[in-house]
Amino acid sequence: xxxxxxxxxxxxxxxxxxxxxxxxxxxxxxxxxxxxxxxxxxxxxxxxxxxxxxxxxxxxxxxxxxxxxxxxxxxxxxxxxxxxxxxxxxxxxxxxxxxxxxxxxxxxxxxxxxxxxxxxxxxxxxxxxxxxxxxxxxxxxxxxxxxxxxxxxxxxxxxxxxxxxxxxxxxxxxxxxxxxxxxxxxxxxxxxxxxxxxxxxxxxxxxxxxxxxxxxxxxxxxxxxxxxxxxxxxxxxxxxxxxxxxxxxxxxxxxxxxxxxxxxxxxxxxxxxxxxxxxxxxxxxxxxxxxxxxxxxxxxxxxxxxxx
Amino acid sequence: xxxxxxxxxxxxxxxxxxxxxxxxxxxxxxxxxxxxxxxxxxxxxxxxxxxxxxxxxxxxxxxxxxxxxxxxxxxxxxxxxxxxxxxxxxxxxxxxxxxxxxxxxxxxxxxxxxxxxxxxxxxxxxxxxxxxxxxxxxxxxxxxxxxxxxxxxxxxxxxxxxxxxxxxxxxxxxxxxxxxxxxxxxxxxxxxxxxxxxxxxxxxxxxxxxxxxxxxxxxxxxxxxxxxxxxxxxxxxxxxxxxxxxxxxxxxxxxxxxxxxxxxxxxxxxxxxxxxxxxxxx
Numbered sequence: 001x002x003x004x005x006x007x008x009x010x011x012x013x014x015x016x017x018x019x020x021x022x023x024x025x026x027x028x029x030x031x032x033x034x035x036x037x038x039x040x041x042x043x044x045x046x047x048x049x050x051x052x053x054x055x056x057x058x059x060x061x062x063x064x065x066x067x068x069x070x071x072x073x074x075x076x077x078x079x080x081x082x083x084x085x086x087x088x089x090x091x092x093x094x095x096x097x098x099x100x101x102x103x104x105x106x107x108x109x110x111x112x113x114x115x116x117x118x119x120x121x122x123x124x125x126x127x128x129x130x131x132x133x134x135x136x137x138x139x140x141x142x143x144x145x146x147x148x149x150x151x152x153x154x155x156x157x158x159x160x161x162x163x164x165x166x167x168x169x170x171x172x173x174x175x176x177x178x179x180x181x182x183x184x185x186x187x188x189x190x191x192x193x194x195x196x197x198x199x200x201x202x203x204x205x206x207x208x209x210x211x212x213x214x215x216x217x218x219x220x221x222x223x224x225x226x227x228x229x230x231x232x233x234x235x236x237x238x239x240x241x242x243x244x245x246x247x248x249x250x251x252x253x254x255x256x257x258x259x260x261x262x263x264x265x266x267x268x269x270x271x272x273x274x275x276x277x278x279x280x281x282x283x284x285x286x287x288x289x290x291x292x293x294x295x296x297x298x299x300x301x302x303x304x305x306x307x308x
Numbered sequence: 309x310x311x312x313x314x315x316x317x318x319x320x321x322x323x324x325x326x327x328x329x330x331x332x333x334x335x336x337x338x339x340x341x342x343x344x345x346x347x348x349x350x351x352x353x354x355x356x357x358x359x360x361x362x363x364x365x366x367x368x369x370x371x372x373x374x375x376x377x378x379x380x381x382x383x384x385x386x387x388x389x390x391x392x393x394x395x396x397x398x399x400x401x402x403x404x405x406x407x408x409x410x411x412x413x414x415x416x417x418x419x420x421x422x423x424x425x426x427x428x429x430x431x432x433x434x435x436x437x438x439x440x441x442x443x444x445x446x447x448x449x450x451x452x453x454x455x456x457x458x459x460x461x462x463x464x465x466x467x468x469x470x471x472x473x474x475x476x477x478x479x480x481x482x483x484x485x486x487x488x489x490x491x492x493x494x495x496x497x498x499x500x501x502x503x504x505x506x507x508x509x510x511x512x513x514x515x516x517x518x519x520x521x522x523x524x525x526x527x528x529x530x531x532x533x534x535x536x537x538x539x540x541x542x543x544x545x546x547x548x549x550x551x552x553x554x555x556x557x558x559x560x561x562x563x564x565x566x567x568x569x570x571x572x573x574x575x576x577x578x579x580x581x582x583x584x585x586x587x588x589x590x
Contacts, residue, residue: 014431015438022447029451136583140575142527144534145550145568148557152565156558240440247442247531262535265450277447285438 008292012285019281023274024067028060071278077271079264086275090257094279096166097249097256100179101241103172105234107180108187113223113230116191120226121218123196131188138185147178147251164253175252179245183237190233194226228295235291239284327584330519333577341393349375349384352391352544356382361560377562379552385562389570392544395456396574399539400525402460407467407525408518414468415475416510420483420502426476433472441466442528449537459538463525470517478510485509512589519582523575530571546571 034051042050051057055066070076076086119128154174155163162171198204199222207217246258253259257276264272340347356374360382363370370377376385418429445466452458482488483506491501532538533547541548546567553563 011434011438015435018435019439022444026447026451029448136579137572137576140523140572140579142530142534142547142550142568142571142575144531144547145564145571148550148554148564149568152557152561240442242440246446247535250535261446265446265537273447273450277443280443281439284440288438 008289012289015285016282019278020068020071021064023278023281024064026274026277027270076275076278079269079272081264081267081269081272086271087279089260089272090275090279093255093257093260096254097242097245097258100172100176100245100249100254100256101238103176104179104183104241105238107176108183108234108237111180112184112187113191116188117195117218117223117226119188120192120195120222121199121214123192128192131192135185135188138181139189141181143178143182144247144251146181147175147248150174150178151251166255171252171254175245175248175254178248178251179241183234183241186233186237187230190230191226194229195222198222198225231291231294235288235294239287242280242283242287324584324587326580326587330577330580330582330584333573334581337393337574337577338397340390341397344390344394348387348390349373350387352383352388353542354383354387356384358382361556361563363560364562367562376566377560379549379560379563380556385566388544388549389546389566392546392549392567392570393574395539395543395545396526396529396571399456399460399463399529400522403463403467403525403529404518404522406460407464408471408514408521410464411468411471411473412475412507412514415472415477416479416502416507418472419476419479420498420506429472429476433469433476436466436469437473439466441524442531445528445532446535446537449532454537454540456539456543459529459532463528466528467521467525470521471514474513474517475510478513479506482506482509512585516582516585516589519578519585523578523582526571526575526578 034047034054034056038047038050048057055063058066074087078084079086079089082089115131119125119131122128151163151174154161161173162168163174165171195218204217204221207221208214212220242257245254245256246262248254249256249258250262257280261273261276264270264276356378359374359378360380362374362378362382364377364385365372365375367377374384374386376389378384379388414429414432418426445462448462448465449459452462487509488501488505491505496505529538529545530547530550533545534551536548536551539545539548541552549567550564550571553560553567557564
């Protein structure tokens with residue numbers, strides 16, 4: 001267990017280093033960064049002064065080490081647009097993204113697991129067939145389009161729900177619904193497949209043979225076994241929700257880190273973009289670590305100290 | 309002497325219906341894309357400002373000259389969808405081929421040669437799996453600037469890892485099988501063993517990965533284009549058509565609804581194909 005934790009933490013360091021290299025390179029991939037800091041008609045000697053001022057005249061490895069040092073101190077530069085520390089802007093918006101992600105996961109778990117269990121127990125029925133069809137379409141819809149359709153219907157036509165911004169809980173409905181359609185489809189299909197698989201096992205026959213009711217067999221035995229792969233996928237999806245909701249946040253003008261990043265891209269506000277990528281990358285890794293540790297409590301068969 | 313990787317002909321099995329349905333949908337969209345210049349009623353950039361935002365033909369105010377209506381500039385929506393199919397399919401096909409080739413090659417090498425090749429590749433796989441793919445694609449496209457070749461490379465870059473993972477695991481399983489040992493005993497060159505014996509036997513699971521990958525690449529390209537980071541105007545792409553339509557969505561629902569339906573259709577086709585291949589393997 002300790003050995004496994006050390007190994008995972010070492011991996012964490014590797015990944016964070018990879019994220020930092022990527023983030024560092026972002027600003028150089030986009031051309032000469034000094035050009036972003038100076039007006040187009042700046043005199044060459046002024047351009048050079050700015051270059052020296054920001055240390056951009058140094059060799060790349062030196063710049064990278066400086067960048068690492070600053071980032072470790074929590075200094076990720078100042079937003080060009082807001083004249084505020086980039087890290088502060090990201091941390092301001094992070095709770096909104098987390099709220100959206102949490103609501104989406106709650107919807108996904110609340111709908112996906114019961115429905116998956118239910119159709120898994122009656123595979124081949126009409127209900128099973130209908131759910132399969134709906135979830136199949138659900139995982140095939142582009143999220144931004146679904147968002148636009150929901151706005152068109154519930155905000156523009158019916159005027160039931162607000163379409164953009166975040167001023168009251170009602171604003172949470174459409175964006176979380178948009179995100180949840182995909183994840184719920186995914187989880188429902190997964191739970192169904194797992195239940196089908198589990199119900200074929202010998203211990204289920206034993207459980208039935210000793211006279212347990214179908215409900216107990218499902219909830220005690222089938223569900224617990226189906227949960228393992230569900231937690232894996234949910235963990236990956238949570239990571240994607242933390243970062244990948246750039247699209248949905250943009251559609252709904254949701255004030256989270258995804259929309260912040262897109263605005264940063266559009267206004268060439270690179271410190272902000274870098275800060276978002278760094279924070280989201282780190283969170284994604286931490287979420288996956290948490291998921292791996294969660295297995296331990298779910299499945300006593302999994303031991304991470306293999307080889308001993 | 310020729311040692312074949314598949315010693316006896318496999319019995320012919322009927323594939324599951326999902327496979328045929330998916331193949332039919334993808335085939336139809338590819339056909340539309342290929343023959344767009346002949347099928348399309350108009351050019352994709354032809355403007356007809358007098359008929360801007362005309363509704364679909366079956367809605368009041370529409371006419372059959374523009375079956376699915378027109379956009380803000382009076383451009384025929386059906387024509388733009390047909391030409392947009394070319395971009396979506398070309399970008400998806402190229403990214404899947406490049407990402408798939410790269411990932412398969414790396415996974416094959418890692419699984420077969422082991423040692424430092426495997427350690428390095430496995431480390432790369434672990435790192436890449438720790439990134440949310442669409443998020444990284446957005447960040448890189450934003451930094452690189454937008455062009456079609458860059459879009460293809462970035463999508464390939466976020467795809468290779470799935471192939472590498474599966475190729476490596478399956479190569480490890482096949483490496484010590486009799487037919488590989490036999491080929492090696494007969495003195496076949498490493499390259500020949502890899503390409504003629506190992507690769508064919510690890511290909512089926514990779515095809516499943518490929519089909520699933522097609523749908524995620526299509527969705528990623530559409531999302532990038534929607535955000536203005538993918539295919540750039542005036543080239544029509546389904547994702548950017550949805551975002552152009554958004555500016556007039558309360559006046560003209562058809563400008564956002566139809567391009568999205570086109571994306572969904574293509575993704576449903578790819579997912580069905582993947583589902584079919586998966587079931588066949590089970």
